[in-house]
Amino acid sequence: MRLGVLDVGSNTVHLLVVDAHRGGHPMPMSSTKSVLRLSENMDDKGRITRDGSDLLTSTVDEFASIATTSGCGELMAFATSAVRDAENSDEVLARVRDKTGVELEVLSGEDEARLTFLAVRRWYGWSAGRILNLDIGGGSLELTIGGDEDPEVAHSLQLGAGRLTRDWLQGDPPGKRRVSVLRDWLDAELVEPAKELKAAGKPDLAVGTSKTFRSLARLTGAAPSGAGIRVKRTLTSSGLRQLIAFISRMTSADRAELEGVSADRSQQLVAGALIAEASMRALSIDTIDICPWALREGLILRKLDTEMGGDLVVSTT
Known part of the structure; x- marks a missing residue:
């Protein structure tokens, strides 16, 4: 069966089209992205602006048409942090549904963390043992640990790269003092979640997911995307510290020139690196x-697990 997964994130809207069957490896057929920066289209009351709502509606409509012409038997559409946190979330969702016919499911932060963990577990298999996963999004940071397919501990924290860039690092380049203060603040924010994750047991494998981690790994020497998805890529704490010292002195325009860094994410790179480091x-x-x-692969896998054509069971807000 051909499935479409429409992911409305804080930075981008991403349509992934895959051929999938239960017990098989989801095979990506196409990938389409559009940079919306929904998290930046908020007014001072935390509401998505009319312009932001218009842009989201037109993009969802366009991507739903692409899914149809791509032969998708079903479109799984969901939204994460930016829509989840918006004060007018229900109003925006209703407008998208009325104008496009697409029902966006809003994933809770915990669902987001758990579904991402499922994808990681399936990728590495049971031989990986206890897995600790970190995922940095535009609006939130997800931390999970466990020895099974469902994590024992799952945290979703409002520590996304886009959010912290807006709140802390508005200078271009960010000031040295602001970087230092943000480092200290992140350390304080992570004390309690880290304590709970550590209490669950020592991991056999620590994993990073998301575009932010892929970019950071590439900038510290990991293989480029062209080498294929099965090439082992790692990120070290020492390499990350050296990278932060380098990129925190650069403008976002200069960071966009670095290999593996897209122009739409260059502004958030320093905050993302600081979150990863902390x-x-x-x-x-x-x-x-x-x-x-x-996350997208986790949604597909859960869909396949609940049988093709069945309902995707996640809690919504």
Whole structure:
């Protein structure tokens, strides 16, 4: 069966089309992205602006048409942090549904964390043992640990790269003092979540998912995307510290010239690197493996597990 997965994130809307069957490896057929920066289209009351709502509606409509012409038997459409946190979330969702016919499911932060963990577990298999996963999005940071397919501990924290860039690092380049203060603040914010994750047991494998982790790994020497998704890629805490010292002195335009950094994410790169560094420090991790599968693949796998054509069971807000 051909499935379409429409992911409305804080930075981008992403349509992934895959051929999938239960017990099989989801095979990607096409991938389409559009940079919306929904998290930046918010007014001072935390509401998505009319312009932001218009842009989201037109993009969802366009991508739903692409899914149809691509032969998708079903479109799984969901939204994460930006829509989840918006004060007018229900109003925006209703407008998208009325104008496009697409019902966007809003994933809770915990669902987002658990589905991403499922994808990571399936990618590495049971031989990986206990897995600790870190996922940095535009609006939130997800931290999970467990020995099974469902994590024992799952946290979703409002520590996304886009959010912290807007709140802390508005200078271009960001000031040295702001970087230092943000480092200290992140350390404080992660004390309690890290304590709970550590209490669950020592991981056999630490993993990073998301575009942010892939970019950071590439900038510290990991293989480029052209080498294929099965090439082992890692990120070390020492390499990350050196990278932060380098990129925090650059403008976003200069960072966009670096290999593996897209122009739409260059502004958030420093915040993303600081979040990764603080998370690894709090969890006493020196090295993480980069997993190519994340939330979208987790949704597909859960769909297949609940049988083709069945309902996707997640809690919504």
